[in-house]
Amino acid sequence: MNDRSGRIVDILVTAFEDLMAADPSAFRTKFRKMAADPFAFYRGSACLFYADVAARDDPWVDDRLSRVWIQGDLHAENFGTYMDGDGVLVFDVNDFDESYLGHFTWDVTRFAASLCLLGRRKAFADRTLSELVERYCRSYLEQVRHFAATDDDRFALRLDTTDGPVHQVLQTARTRTRIGLLDAITETEGFDRILRPGPGLRALGDDERARVIAAFEAYVGTIPEHKRHRGVAYTVKDVAGRTGVGIGSAGLPTYTVLVEGLNQALDNDLVVSMKQGNVAAPSRVVTDERVTAHFRHHGHRTAVSQRALQAHADPMLGWTDLDGVGFVVAEVSPYAADLDWSELTEPDEIGPVVVDLGRATAKIHCVADADTDHDLVDFRVEEAIADRLAGREDAFVDWVVDFAHEYARTVRADHALFVDAFREGRIPGVSSS
Numbered sequence: 001m002n003d004r005s006g007r008i009v010d011i012l013v014t015a016f017e018d019l020m021a022a023d024p025s026a027f028r029t030k031f032r033k034m035a036a037d038p039f040a041f042y043r044g045s046a047c048l049f050y051a052d053v054a055a056r057d058d059p060w061v062d063d064r065l066s067r068v069w070i071q072g073d074l075h076a077e078n079f080g081t082y083m084d085g086d087g088v089l090v091f092d093v094n095d096f097d098e099s100y101l102g103h104f105t106w107d108v109t110r111f112a113a114s115l116c117l118l119g120r121r122k123a124f125a126d127r128t129l130s131e132l133v134e135r136y137c138r139s140y141l142e143q144v145r146h147f148a149a150t151d152d153d154r155f156a157l158r159l160d161t162t163d164g165p166v167h168q169v170l171q172t173a174r175t176r177t178r179i180g181l182l183d184a185i186t187e188t189e190g191f192d193r194i195l196r197p198g199p200g201l202r203a204l205g206d207d208e209r210a211r212v213i214a215a216f217e218a219y220v221g222t223i224p225e226h227k228r229h230r231g232v233a234y235t236v237k238d239v240a241g242r243t244g245v246g247i248g249s250a251g252l253p254t255y256t257v258l259v260e261g262l263n264q265a266l267d268n269d270l271v272v273s274m275k276q277g278n279v280a281a282p283s284r285v286v287t288d289e290r291v292t293a294h295f296r297h298h299g300h301r302t303a304v305s306q307r308a309l310q311a312h313a314d315p316m317l318g319w320t321d322l323d324g325v326g327f328v329v330a331e332v333s334p335y336a337a338d339l340d341w342s343e344l345t346e347p348d349e350i351g352p353v354v355v356d357l358g359r360a361t362a363k364i365h366c367v368a369d370a371d372t373d374h375d376l377v378d379f380r381v382e383e384a385i386a387d388r389l390a391g392r393e394d395a396f397v398d399w400v401v402d403f404a405h406e407y408a409r410t411v412r413a414d415h416a417l418f419v420d421a422f423r424e425g426r427i428p429g430v431s432s433s
Contacts, residue, residue: 019251030250072098075114099305139358219320297326
């Protein structure tokens, strides 16, 4: 086993050891999905990315810009639609499990490398990949400058500000309905709804059910007062357990909670997810004790980070504790739709998309929800980035493009090493057989 192979195994085991021990089957599924191709491996190995970038020189950050709210796992498939707190459909970052504070460049470079991996899967030439990464970077910088020069923080990728593939995703989300979601995962029993039994759902015993409901009731107090619904909204109608099986959620205990909603009409019931918070990958390399001490647990950290990154965040967003473990709580949105990258096959189709995603990346760094706690980031990020890069934007773009190509090559080699290690049983606690 060479040094890099050993490093990959050691970092994955350190990051996931407890979850692997709790649910080895879920991690076999996760690792098989990661084995599919280098992009899938990249999605599931953010911990390796941070171990690598933390050891590299970063000439673009200072004391302030090394402590910015970041999404933490920014790659091409972590964008999608949601309905914001004002009832507006927005295309934006849609995964906050790894969100934390760190270098603003970590989000930019992680996305850029993902673009090279995705583009290579489509057989794009290196020159084309460089052009796409450059378009993403320049769009990001243009939006940062706009925020720095104005007090306009209303920017979002909405139906009225987009066209092309991103606009089409928003139109798709617009056709979805709450009743459609409810019909897919619930059924009527007498004159009320219950969660429909099926694969992935687990019935709860009386004791566990009571503890989950108590944790849910405690969560309501973490919603900002002005966003909190009144009356019957949080009355629990049914609850079931499930285990996270996605590449990022493997082994994380999750509960699905069906609640009454704004009124007792069956078509207004809400589906809520209560998921154990995972250890954010950037938190493994950020050593600032002030940041660590700010969060009660990773459920609290996920919710607080989402509010810091997502303007007009989900009014159901909050956190709770269950058996001494932190959980993040949020509505399962009926209006979620993802960009289908498999349908984008030519560079001239992807170019406008990466321009939009550059703007969206700038927005999460520079525009926070009104309920954000500003104790950790008490400066205007857009001004700090603009000042730091002033007169050096071309050099910054070149640096990101070079990183994207170099790290994509590293990921492709790492993927092969990971597959061999998994096949040969060299990842302790998770046999591939």
